[in-house]
Amino acid sequence: MEIPWHDYASADSNVLICKAGLIEKASVIGRVGLIMLSCGTGAWRVRTSMNRLSKELGVTCTVDVGLMSIEFNCFDGHDCVSQSLCIANTGVNTSKLYRMEQFVDNFPNEEAHLTGEEIHQRLDEIEKIHTLYSPLRLGLASALACCAFTFLLGGGPVEMMLAFVAAGIGNLIRTKLIKHHFTLYMNIAVSVSAACLVYALLLKAAELAFHIPAFHEAGYICSMLFIIPGFPFITSGIDLSKLDLRSGLERLTYSIIIVLVATMFAWIMALLLKLHPQDFVALDITPGLHLVFRLIASFCGVFGFSIMFNSSIHMAATAAAIGAIANTLRLELVDLAGIPAAAAAFAGALTAGLLASFIKSTNGYPRISLTVPSIVIMVPGLYLYRAIYNFGIMSLSDAVSWFAAAIMIIIALPLGLIFARILTDKTFRYCT
Numbered sequence: 001m002e003i004p005w006h007d008y009a010s011a012d013s014n015v016l017i018c019k020a021g022l023i024e025k026a027s028v029i030g031r032v033g034l035i036m037l038s039c040g041t042g043a044w045r046v047r048t049s050m051n052r053l054s055k056e057l058g059v060t061c062t063v064d065v066g067l068m069s070i071e072f073n074c075f076d077g078h079d080c081v082s083q084s085l086c087i088a089n090t091g092v093n094t095s096k097l098y099r100m101e102q103f104v105d106n107f108p109n110e111e112a113h114l115t116g117e118e119i120h121q122r123l124d125e126i127e128k129i130h131t132l133y134s135p136l137r138l139g140l141a142s143a144l145a146c147c148a149f150t151f152l153l154g155g156g157p158v159e160m161m162l163a164f165v166a167a168g169i170g171n172l173i174r175t176k177l178i179k180h181h182f183t184l185y186m187n188i189a190v191s192v193s194a195a196c197l198v199y200a201l202l203l204k205a206a207e208l209a210f211h212i213p214a215f216h217e218a219g220y221i222c223s224m225l226f227i228i229p230g231f232p233f234i235t236s237g238i239d240l241s242k243l244d245l246r247s248g249l250e251r252l253t254y255s256i257i258i259v260l261v262a263t264m265f266a267w268i269m270a271l272l273l274k275l276h277p278q279d280f281v282a283l284d285i286t287p288g289l290h291l292v293f294r295l296i297a298s299f300c301g302v303f304g305f306s307i308m309f310n311s312s313i314h315m316a317a318t319a320a321a322i323g324a325i326a327n328t329l330r331l332e333l334v335d336l337a338g339i340p341a342a343a344a345a346f347a348g349a350l351t352a353g354l355l356a357s358f359i360k361s362t363n364g365y366p367r368i369s370l371t372v373p374s375i376v377i378m379v380p381g382l383y384l385y386r387a388i389y390n391f392g393i394m395s396l397s398d399a400v401s402w403f404a405a406a407i408m409i410i411i412a413l414p415l416g417l418i419f420a421r422i423l424t425d426k427t428f429r430y431c432t
Contacts, residue, residue, distance in 0.1 A: 003085070004103035005123070009116030015090050017116050018057055021399065022114045025057045026081040031123055033063065034085045035068050036100050040092035040309075041368055043211040045068070049104045067232075067250035077115020082234030089181075090254070093232045094311045094369035101366050118387040128378050132310055135175040135338040143168030145304025145377075148297040150222040152331070153382055154280035154429040159211060161217025162202050166223035170195030171308070174226075190259045195223040196269035205276070211272050220270070227262045229255040230376030231308045235368070237414025238421075242428075263388035269372035270389065277386050298377060306397055309314055315365055317371070322359070323374035326352035332380060341346040341380075342408035349370060349375050367425075378413055380406040 008027035009020070018188065020042035033050040043065035044203030050072065063072040067087035101278060102109065106236035111119050135143070150160045174191035199220040205210040232251040270276070285293070302323030330348030333339040339347075349371075356370040360430035383406035390399035421428045 004029075006117065009120060015115060015386060016112075017114060018112055018153045020057065020116050022076045022081050024075060025059055025076075026072075026083060028072065028116060028119050028123075029053050029057070029059070029061060029074060030072060030085050031085050031120070032089065032100070032104065033065070033072070035123065035127060036071060036097070037065065038087045038091070039066070039094070039097035039100065040090065040235070040240045040368070041097055042251070043244040044239060044242045044428075045243075046367070049100070052104055053107060056112055065244065065247050066204065067254055068249060074254065077381050077387050084342060087278060090232075091178075092309045093129065093131075094125060094306070094309045094366070095132055096310070097369060098312075099126050099129060099336060099365050100365070100401060104240055105364075133307060135172055135179065138175045138308055139168040139172030141304040141307035143304070144288050145301045145308065146225050148299075148301030148304065149225050150219055151297045152294065152301065152327070152377065153222060154283070155219045155222060156216075156281065156283055158206070158216045159222065159280065162199050162206070162216070162285055163219050163222040164218070165202060166195045166199035167226050168381070169198050170223065171226045184257070185261055187267045188258060192224045192227055192262045193235060195226075196220055196266055196273065198274040199223045199277060200269075206411070212297030217275050219430050220275050220278050221266070221277055224266050224385075225381045226308070228376060228379050228381045229258040230379055231368075231372050232258075233379065233410065234372045234375070234414050234417060237367075237411075238418060241414070241418045259384055260388075263385045266385055267392045271392075277382075277389055286348045291332065292327065294328045295324050298327040301377045302327070302374050305376045306369075308372055309369070311369060311373070318359060319364065319370045319373040320362070322352050322355045322370055325355065326374055327377050338403065338406075341405065342412045345378055345409045346412040348378055349413045349416025350420050351416075353417040356423065357424035367421070371420075375413055377410070377418070380409045381415045383409070 005027060017025065022143045029050050030104050032053055033046050036046045046065050049060055049154050050063050054074065058076065060075040061072055065072060068090055069084065071084045074081045103122070111122065143164045147160045147164040150163045157164070174187050177187045186400045203212070203217055232255040236248045236251035236255060239251060249329060299320045301319035303316050306319045311319065326348045329351055330344045333344040333347060334341055352371050352374040356367045356374070358372065359365065360367050380426050383402050387399050387403035387406060390396070390402060
């Protein structure tokens with residue numbers, strides 16, 4: 001149910017928030033935390049933001065944060081106020097998150113000298129920041145990201161073009177379903193099935209019209225990778241590192257649900273369409289040219305994912321530059337140095353985290369808005385799908401092999417970001 005926030009503050013009151021009653025202060029603190037949570041950020045950032053406002057308002061606050069709810073208590077030495085708040089659905093909105101971090105950072109100098117009603121009016125304006133892009137543009141962003149993903153996984157021009165169209169249509173459908181508030185399972189099942197079906201139909205048409213060989217069907221996996229739950233995967237690892245077990249486990253469970261539903265429906269579509277997750281045919285290009293193409297593909301892939309997370313163009317381009325460096329480093333470490341994929345993923349994520357921390361000091365963008373898009377492209381969606389596919393056909397040894405490789409990389413990615421944060425952020429380094 002919608003919360004009548006303005007009922008906590010009188011429109012004609014001249015009392016500044018710092019001198020207002022505890023209930024009015026708690027309404028501001030709780031609403032800030034709830035908006036932060038709705039942006040997709042982790043429990044540590046939500047709790048930190050609420051604590052900063054509490055200290056400024058002379059209130060002691062204890063907070064318990066989950067994936068979709070917040071329970072908190074506010075004390076002022078005389079009274080105690082307890083509230084339980086929740087959001088209707090979870091998602092990612094990096095533009096709103098950026099604006100909220102600015103709000104929290106500027107609170108001591110600006111909002112602390114306003115009334116509660118004026119603060120809620122400012123929060124009303126921030127809550128109105130919805131998607132910056134139309135469903136068509138989000139479809140194009142997904143198409144660009146999955147097309148780049150296809151090349152980075154070893155696909156050629158044919159697979160890239162087919163994945164571009166299939167992923168764009170799949171995410172367009174998904175965006176429309178989300179806009180009409182359809183449930184999570186339906187969003188995943190319909191969009192993934194549509195992407196696989198479009199890829200298969202396009203490939204069949206290309207075979208008939210241009211005599212393209214059937215082995216290009218391997219790229220159908222890449223057409224569904226727009227569904228990868230990068231934000232909840234990474235924020236779950238960060239929350240667990242700060243012993244926010246409730247939020248960390250809830251986010252991890254949410255991520256696993258998305259992966260399982262997506263891979264199951266992709267497997268079902270593969271059986272119906274008689275598609276097989278074969279290896280890509282090796283590309284005949286020189287190492288130097290391959291490096292250049294990897295930089296370009298990594299930039300385009302991260303840019304597309306960042307747009308899907310509702311980042312501004314400049315923020316998306318900044319994340320893409322970080323991702324181009326970090327992901328290309330990861331791939332080159334595997335190919336040239338023979339480093340295991342999980343260790344290379346750790347190095348790539350660590351590099352992305354260090355670069356994001358350096359850039360944040362100059363432009364103020366939230367680290368998570370830069371780091372998560374830059375390493376989403378490293379999440380082994382192909383490995384997870386092949387694990388489920390082989391489980392489905394009872395090829396258990398292959399399934400366990402793919403699953404183990406995926407788990408190692410998935411563990412390495414948040415670890416890289418966590419240690420980058422430990423090295424560069426003293427507020428994250430300690431338990432206080």
